[in-house]
Amino acid sequence: MGILGLILxxxxxxxxxxxxxxxxxxxxxxxxxxxxxxxxGYARDTREKLSQLGEDxxxxxxxxxxxxxxxxxxxxxxxxxxxxxxxxLGINLRIVHRETKMDSLYTDFVAEDFPENYVSRLAAAPQIxxxxxxxxxxxxxxxxxxxxxxxxxxxxxxxxxxxxxxKKHMVNGVETGSVLLGHELGIDRKVxxxxxxxxxxxxxxxxxxxxxxxxxxxxVVDLRDAQKVLSKPGKINQIMALNCKCKGDRxxxxxxxxxxxxxxxxxxxxxxxxxxxxxxxxxxxQARNQQLGRVNANYSRAKQLYDKQAARRESQExxxxxxxxxxxxxxxxxxxxxxxMMSWLNVRERRTEIGVLRALGKSGGSVVTLFLxxxxxxxxxxxxxxxxxxxxxxxxxxxxxxxTGNLFQPGxxxxxxxxxxxxxxxxxxxxxxxxxxxxxxxxIVLMDQ
Numbered sequence: 001m002g003i004l005g006l007i008l009x010x011x012x013x014x015x016x017x018x019x020x021x022x023x024x025x026x027x028x029x030x031x032x033x034x035x036x037x038x039x040x041g042y043a044r045d046t047r048e049k050l051s052q053l054g055e056d057x058x059x060x061x062x063x064x065x066x067x068x069x070x071x072x073x074x075x076x077x078x079x080x081x082x083x084x085x086x087x088x089l090g091i092n093l094r095i096v097h098r099e100t101k102m103d104s105l106y107t108d109f110v111a112e113d114f115p116e117n118y119v120s121r122l123a124a125a126p127q128i129x130x131x132x133x134x135x136x137x138x139x140x141x142x143x144x145x146x147x148x149x150x151x152x153x154x155x156x157x158x159x160x161x162x163x164x165x166x167k168k169h170m171v172n173g174v175e176t177g178s179v180l181l182g183h184e185l186g187i188d189r190k191v192x193x194x195x196x197x198x199x200x201x202x203x204x205x206x207x208x209x210x211x212x213x214x215x216x217x218x219x220v221v222d223l224r225d226a227q228k229v230l231s232k233p234g235k236i237n238q239i240m241a242l243n244c245k246c247k248g249d250r251x252x253x254x255x256x257x258x259x260x261x262x263x264x265x266x267x268x269x270x271x272x273x274x275x276x277x278x279x280x281x282x283x284x285x286q287a288r289n290q291q292l293g294r295v296n297a298n299y300s301r302a303k304q305l306y307d308k309q310a311a312r313r314e315s316q317e318x319x320x321x322x323x324x325x326x327x328x329x330x331x332x333x334x335x336x337x338x339x340x341m342m343s344w345l346n347v348r349e350r351r352t353e354i355g356v357l358r359a360l361g362k363s364g365g366s367v368v369t370l371f372l373x374x375x376x377x378x379x380x381x382x383x384x385x386x387x388x389x390x391x392x393x394x395x396x397x398x399x400x401x402x403x404t405g406n407l408f409q410p411g412x413x414x415x416x417x418x419x420x421x422x423x424x425x426x427x428x429x430x431x432x433x434x435x436x437x438x439x440x441x442x443x444i445v446l447m448d449q
């Protein structure tokens with residue numbers, strides 16, 4: 001009978017020993033396949049999901065930037081419109097000479113005169129940061145066409161900061177020789193007509209719409225024309241201005257700045273206009289912050305979700321690796337010891353057969369081939385069965401983790417290593433029992449029997 005026949009016969013005769021060894025190798029091989037396959041599949045699934053999540057975050061980041069840009073444009077336009085609306089509210093500061101009595105100013109429009117160059121000094125002063133849109137004004141109550149009117153000469157002046165920014169003045173000047181008539185004074189008058197004011201001829205440039213206030217009885221002319229009419233060359237009695245940068249106690253800040261430039265003047269604020277301007281701008285700023293806050297919050301939530309997913313996946317993958325790296329070597333070691341014990345028991349049970357074979361002239365190589373062939377057969381069958389079982393186990397666990405099954409296909413190199421490594425492990429396990437069989441004296445074995 002040939003070696004293969006002896007191996008098969010011995011396997012059938014000692015089926016339990018062979019089956020237990022085969023089972024041990026199959027379990028070890030299946031774990032050797034399933035472990036790395038699970039790690040690799042989970043890692044690929046992690047990369048795919050994090051990549052998709054990363055793309056979503058990147059897209060959201062791009063959308064966030066676009067939304068911020070659009071919001072910034074919309075709010076800039078809203079802010080611009082707000083500034084125009086606030087500008088249309090008019091000036092909110094009045095600077096007069098310190099000797100001016102405010103009761104006379106408010107009731108009879110009487111104010112102390114001061115030099116016109118005060119306005120240029122104020123406009124050029126670098127320490128003035130809160131006052132813009134200066135208007136040099138000469139104002140006086142007169143009788144015109146048997147009616148009480150307020151003659152107002154104006155000269156718009158830009159501050160240094162406004163000139164550098166090339167900003168347009170909020171108040172339009174009046175051409176020399178022209179007059180703007182208040183609504184009440186312009187009744188039955190037409191644009192283009194000429195009128196006389198205290199012996200000076202003016203052309204009506206515009207008749208102002210009804211305002212329901214003092215503007216309805218004003219005669220607005222160029223400052224130089226007003227100085228001629230009132231015989232006050234180089235004089236003004238008010239500087240009207242706009243405050244647009246202060247919050248809270250605005251007037252105290254402005255007064256402190258003004259003292260260093262025009263110490264013999266004083267300033268009052270039209271509080272209702274200033275407060276309305278401030279509140280409106282605060283509302284625009286609040287709207288801007290709220291919208292940008294919502295956009296940033298959406299992006300932050302998506303980024304936090306990505307970070308949490310990445311951390312959770314990394315932690316789970318690390319746990320899986322630790323488990324596989326810790327368990328598989330122990331299983332392989334236990335399997336090697338178990339197969340070695342099975343081989344030792346097999347040698348012990350077959351001492352008489354080995355003695356007979358050696359007495360009949362069988363060489364040590366034949367005995368080695370018999371035992372090694374049995375071990376190799378166990379390894380090959382166990383390796384093949386373990387590959388199939390391990391692949392199925394990885395697929396089953398993957399389905400439990402709701403991961404696509406095609407990610408848990410064992411690699412070709414892993415299968416080759418398993419199929420070739422299993423016979424090597426069984427051969428190593430059978431090595432010592434095999435040496436024991438070779439060193440037995442046939443005569444002593446037969447005498448024992």
